[in-house]
Amino acid sequence: MKERNPPGSGLRIRGEFFRSDPVTCARGLIGAEIHWKGCGGVIVETEAYSVRDDPACHTFSRPSSRAFVAGHPPGTAYVYLNYGVHWLLNFLVKGGEEDGFVLIRALEPTRGLAAMRRRRGVEARKKLCSGPGKLTQAFGIDRAQHGYDFTKGDSLRLVLGGAIPRVATGPRIGISKAVDLPWRFVLAGSDCLSAPL
DNA sequence: GATGCGATTCAC
């Protein structure tokens, strides 16, 4: 495989990036890279969750989630346990037109494949990070990262020099409320998605 | 495609 985009390359994503609104951030993160614990991956699937008028957002029914929004800067990781089994990674969006979260749903692995395979217990590259619970397991992300400000490090980067990612949009999946909002974003043609769009 | 798994938060 061709070596590309080592850690530290590309444009660092700063806090201002997360000071707009969840939909803008979710779309804008497609094609960006996450580097963490020696592993790297291109974000190929995200979902937006809005504090305002979005029953599927944690803040809608969870006071602790609203307190988290109030008490942390934009770009902070919001990590929670789903179904008692899987850690899910979100980034806090606040201070702009609309507050909310971006859920990272799938990555295309680029670095640290051996460590990912070790943590995941599977070999196929396409299956290492093709789901929100899979990617946190592959990257070793859990409650220890809840509240960590990812814009303070080199972990989030926009890749320069490549083709502008073609982003497709569809309804969010895995939820029971507000299912009609087209707030799921994917890198068109990626074979590492959690499900077809 | 159906089913078992099982932590955390919040409401009752």
Next chain:
DNA sequence: TGAATCGCATCA
């Protein structure tokens, strides 16, 4: 104390 929950792996 109980209900609900923003998946995944393992079956068939």
